[in-house]
């Protein structure tokens with residue numbers, strides 16, 4: 393068994409790092425009642441989200457049902473599996489049944505059509521606790537996200553990971569040099585699964601690990617795009633660049649964008665101009681590769697983008713900031729924005745019984761003006777989240793404040809309600825037992841509300 397599985401944390405206390413997230417999760421579970429929101433655990437892969445959910449269930453003696461494969465994500469299947477289990481008592485006699493929805497940021501794919509809506513319905517009606525897991529909270533459909541309490545898992549820093557790796561070496565009887573431990577902890581970038589895999593991979597056939605063994609293991613494994621771009625800009629040899637380009641997982645059309653981002657950082661205009669000219673030639677070859685389905689052309693494209701850029705960059709002394717191309721980030725933001733817009737238009741279409749397209753083309757400006765005059769009423773009526781309101785009133789910051797204020801008011805109202813139930817009980821006790829002398833506070837009138845309409 394590989395070590396990532398062998399050392400999967402069994403109890404919450406075994407989870408490395410993320411103390412406050414684990415605490416938040418435990419508090420949620422301890423106080424759980426059926427009107428409590430489900431939890432959305434999010435964060436990058438390999439940092440313990442799934443393990444934490446299982447460990448929580450084990451610590452509390454809860455049963456766990458996991459739904460993760462996309463073929464289980466059709467509306468009917470979700471309703472059948474999670475819907476029924478969420479409202480019936482556990483057969484095994486466990487106190488509760490924890491429903492785990494992994495890959496919650498992947499509910500809208502082809503096989504999942506209807507998934508997000510089904511999950512939103514289940515969440516609203518479930519009488520059992522639910523944990524959703526996602527890498528990116530914003531990838532989760534807004535109608536689901538806003539029903540959840542969000543708990544962020546963060547990448548585990550190398551200084552917390554190193555002692556953990558040392559412990560594993562000790563229990564495996566493996567000697568590992570401090571420098572090797574440090575390198576593994578840092579190379580993992582917070583991903584504990586990847587650190588364990590690297591340690592396990594390097595340990596095969598050895599009882600001692602030195603930093604040089606690690607290099608050998610890393611060389612055997614795939615090189616990262618970071619190595620490839622750094623080596624290209626530092627002007628490494630043609631052979632080395634071609635070898636690295638075969639090892640990276642990224643396809644040439646992704647690599648070309650990374651190089652473009654790095655080449656654009658040259659101070660000298662001629663380097664930028666020559667580099668970008670070469671990239672545009674490489675891009676032509678890539679286009680032809682796809683159009684003609686003739687993959688031999690990839691080689692020309694790779695050679696031109698890598699060897700060409702290395703020639704242009706050699707001797708520049710540039711140490712580029714290696715970051716994913718800004719265009720991807722902008723595309724991600726645009727995609728997110730589009731999702732918010734679509735969910736808003738669908739909500740309006742449903743509320744006013746007007747087709748979504750008509751809303752988009754004819755009514756959005758009008759509704760936006762009305763919403764601007766009375767945003768909180770609009771939120772109440774249409775059940776909007778901060779992103780949707782921000783889009784409607786064209787002001788993200790104001791929308792955030794309004795939603796926060798409304799959540800606060802809702803909490804206060806909840807407390808007031810609980811208080812008035814208590815007062816009623818005390819009043820009843822007083823009537824039954826007049827000798828008791830407690831004063832009954834006056835009941836406040838309910839908040840006024842007006843209708844939002846157009």
Ligand SMILES: Nc1ncnc2c1ncn2[C@@H]1O[C@H](COP(=O)(O)OP(=O)(O)OP(=O)(O)O)[C@@H](O)[C@H]1O
Nearest residue numbers: 396399400407408437438439440441442443584585
């Ligand atoms: N915080 C942690 N403490 C201890 N071990 C961990 C932790 N995070 C990850 N691991 C190790 O990595 C393995 C994978 O972790 P897990 O499946 O919980 O990650 P994840 O965040 O849910 O990742 P993914 O998003 O890919 O599902 C575990 O079996 C465990 O060995």
